[in-house]
Amino acid sequence: xxxxxxxxxxxxxxxxxxxxxxxxxxxxxxxxxxxxxxxxxxxxxxxxxxxxxxxxxxxxxxxxxxxxxxxxxxxxxxxxxxxxxxxxxxxxxxxxxxxxxxxxxxxxxxxxxxxxxxxxxxxxxxxxxxxxxxxxxxxxxxxxxxxxxxxxxxxxxxxxxxxxxxxxxxxxxxxxxxxxxxxxxxxxxxxxxxxxxxxxxxxxxxxxxxxxxxxxxxxxxxxxxxxxxxxxxxxxxxxxxxxxxxxx
Amino acid sequence: xxxxxxxxxxxxxxxxxxxxxxxxxxxxxxxxxxxxxxxxxxxxxxxxxxxxxxxxxxxxxxxxxxxxxxxxxxxxxxxxxxxxxxxxxxxxxxxxxxxxxxxxxxxxxxxxxxxxxxxxxxxxxxxxxxxxxxxxxxxxxxxxxxxxxxxxxxxxxxxxxxxxxxxxxxxxxxxxxxxxxxxxxxxxxxxxxxxxxxxxxxxxxxxxxxxxxxxxxxxxxxxxxxxxxxxxxxxxxxxxxxxxxxxxxxxxxxxxxxxxxxxxxxxxxxxxxxxxxxxxxxxxxxxxxxxxxxxxxxxxxxxxxxxxxxxxxxxxxxxxxxxxxxxxxxxxxxxxxxxxxxxxx
Numbered sequence: 001x002x003x004x005x006x007x008x009x010x011x012x013x014x015x016x017x018x019x020x021x022x023x024x025x026x027x028x029x030x031x032x033x034x035x036x037x038x039x040x041x042x043x044x045x046x047x048x049x050x051x052x053x054x055x056x057x058x059x060x061x062x063x064x065x066x067x068x069x070x071x072x073x074x075x076x077x078x079x080x081x082x083x084x085x086x087x088x089x090x091x092x093x094x095x096x097x098x099x100x101x102x103x104x105x106x107x108x109x110x111x112x113x114x115x116x117x118x119x120x121x122x123x124x125x126x127x128x129x130x131x132x133x134x135x136x137x138x139x140x141x142x143x144x145x146x147x148x149x150x151x152x153x154x155x156x157x158x159x160x161x162x163x164x165x166x167x168x169x170x171x172x173x174x175x176x177x178x179x180x181x182x183x184x185x186x187x188x189x190x191x192x193x194x195x196x197x198x199x200x201x202x203x204x205x206x207x208x209x210x211x212x213x214x215x216x217x218x219x220x221x222x223x224x225x226x227x228x229x230x231x232x233x234x235x236x237x238x239x240x241x242x243x244x245x246x247x248x
Numbered sequence: 249x250x251x252x253x254x255x256x257x258x259x260x261x262x263x264x265x266x267x268x269x270x271x272x273x274x275x276x277x278x279x280x281x282x283x284x285x286x287x288x289x290x291x292x293x294x295x296x297x298x299x300x301x302x303x304x305x306x307x308x309x310x311x312x313x314x315x316x317x318x319x320x321x322x323x324x325x326x327x328x329x330x331x332x333x334x335x336x337x338x339x340x341x342x343x344x345x346x347x348x349x350x351x352x353x354x355x356x357x358x359x360x361x362x363x364x365x366x367x368x369x370x371x372x373x374x375x376x377x378x379x380x381x382x383x384x385x386x387x388x389x390x391x392x393x394x395x396x397x398x399x400x401x402x403x404x405x406x407x408x409x410x411x412x413x414x415x416x417x418x419x420x421x422x423x424x425x426x427x428x429x430x431x432x433x434x435x436x437x438x439x440x441x442x443x444x445x446x447x448x449x450x451x452x453x454x455x456x457x458x459x460x461x462x463x464x465x466x467x468x469x470x471x472x473x474x475x476x477x478x479x480x481x482x483x484x485x486x487x488x489x490x491x492x493x494x495x496x497x498x499x500x501x502x503x504x505x506x507x508x509x510x511x512x513x514x515x516x517x518x519x520x521x522x523x524x525x526x527x528x529x530x531x532x533x534x535x536x537x538x539x540x541x542x543x544x545x546x547x548x549x550x551x552x553x554x555x556x557x558x559x560x561x562x563x564x565x566x567x568x569x570x571x572x573x574x575x576x577x578x579x580x581x582x583x584x585x586x587x588x589x590x591x592x593x
Binding site for chain 1 (some may be wrong): 266275276281285288294298301302304308309310312315316319328402403439463471474475476478479481482518519520522523525526530
């Protein structure tokens, strides 16, 4: 591949990283703390390419001014033999600019059947959780809710109304709300799920639509057999826009 | 803008004189433009095509792997450029023991100082070889750096709050793998397996400033390794979608099968070494030993790394090095696990 083409590809790829870093789309792929890494990587790519382009232009000018004939030995020694691999750099550029893949959704939840974040949180000898904050309706993350449902010996969730948000998954005849928990990037995302019950309208929500629900846990429904999927008696449910940070 | 009028060619596509007599072959620049135009024209059908659940999941995972790994690759090529431009060969030789058998464990410990993932260590270890470091030591560094650095060990401790021994077992298993592979390379490795181009030193042009050498080396390494990183990302995204998730969960307590399946999954899924602990931590139905195998094999050999190694050192190298690393990593992990846990747990 020509040196110029490589430089253009680097500018495009660096630009793609800068774009998702600045628009917030990077949150669909990596955790929030990656923002400055993504931006720095994009900036370095663009700068390295611009530096090479500037050098080429300078050499070009010098060579055409008649300084010497050796000014255009651009191919850097090992370009042709395996230069084809650089074409792969097109793929992320096209994927980011044209397809812009959305955050993972229900497909990953049903695909990862049987895995749940709650399984990692077990602490030896029964876990002690801080009591939930006071108030009629407690806002809570799905991870916290599912973990408490599985391991909380003090049953702090019982008889408390909670509010959570997630996306809808229809699985084997029942309606779940789910969220994916990310360690580093979307490739390692692990699902947390809650079964929505006692509210017939839940089945009317389309797959992957985002909802906010309030409700109460049905004690004893979060077991190893159902991969720690507690049932929630839904008191209200409403559709919400996709949150900026789709993962937990 | 600039008064460029004389017909001096700006590139040396392998077409020296007489271009008229040859058939017209599109240059890479023209191909690039064509691809971009086609992609823009067929944007709507293309996005429609990717609107199937499997492909959507796959493309998200592909972009995620790239976005997550590219910063570390950039970090690696910048370090590689710095070494090429500013660190004289004699300094590196002095830093390592002259005896190669001793240099291997020292290189393994040096890996603790590079807080990156495997994408950073591939260009870096190749640079070390080019600067005259013994291949065995550079390969040990390649395997150790992504596996035993402090960030990985801390994230393992966070992922296994009830099992502090996991950190120790992971460190021992990974460190042993790296050192054993270095020693094996000393005994069995043949220099000709490593592609000649990998060891050829980049001869700086007369008059290049040190900064120019740095920037050109980094740019060159980035373009080359980046292509293979993307290839690895595609492979891992495809396997993510194809391999059923139930593989992980239906193993139950079968230890031998668990070790084998988890080792294969580590290769196939190509997770970042800073996040893999969180994934296996969620598989509480498995004993600790198979999960340790996953953590030791993953940073040493996975589809992303194999692609990048084939790119950096050549296919003959990767075809020997990757399978051997796999076997050694599984054995070291099982050994370290049995000793540290006192059983399969």
